[in-house]
Amino acid sequence: MATRNRTTVYRKHRDACKSARAPLSDSFGGPVIEMVSGSFTQSNHSSYAPLSTNDPGTSSSNDAFTIGLPPAWVDDSEEITFNIQKVRDKMGELAKAHSKALMPTFGDNRGDHRVVEMLTHEITDLLRKSEKRLHNLSTREGPSEESNLRKNVQRSLATDLQSLSMELRRKQSTYLKRLQQQKEVLYQFFHAS
Incomplete structure (x- = not known):
């Protein structure tokens, strides 16, 4: 079975998603999960925003990014x-x-x-x-x-x-x-x- 290395494409996509605030998979109609960047090891769980289907552009945090859920x-x-x-x-x-x-x-x-x-x-x-x-x-x-x-x-x-x-x-x-x-x-x- 032939394989190909997609690491560079993945890194470009990841970096583009970090700089852009548009949801990755919102076009599929799935809910959007917003996470505020910060240390994941902190005991303060308030750094996570609630699950929402709202436009991520209206988020109150300046450094939030979005993750869309995959289709069913x-x-x-x-x-x-x-x-x-x-x-x-x-x-x-x-x-x-x-x-x-x-x-x-x-x-x-x-x-x-x-x-x-x-x-x-x-x-x-x-x-x-x-x-x-x-x-x-x-x-x-x-x-x-x-x-x-x-x-x-x-x-x-x-x-x-x-x-x-x-x-x-x-x-x-x-x-x-x-x-x-x-x-x-x-x-x-x-x-x-």
Whole structure:
């Protein structure tokens, strides 16, 4: 995965926001939190201004800056991203469980097969929950400025979910085929004589 260093852009944006008094995200319709600069370690909590949706230009403090809250759809996208990471971790566990369940043993390995079933069920539930949240993400309304951003995030998350779902189906299909082959070999071995 390719990455790029956005530190200089972030610093320019941060410095511009410190010098400007306009809210960062007020165009998204979210509430604005005003904070008066000062030491955060002071025990006097009166340096914080109350949560307001008023124009920050009317603030009584000369050195206040504003922080806009992100749009509501960001929560959905963050939860989907978290679920995608959990699914990837569970897929790794599932691959190990498949290998263990397919190892030839002299005893009963039904416990290994139950672990495979449980992991498959957990992964499927996470994928379903994520798909529902993705649907919520697509039905959210907002300003047209953020519409393209929301659609791009939605497409990216949908692509990730689709690839994980296809990978799960492929792994399960391979596992079930190998399990069937093992059963056929055992049947032939015991009934060949």
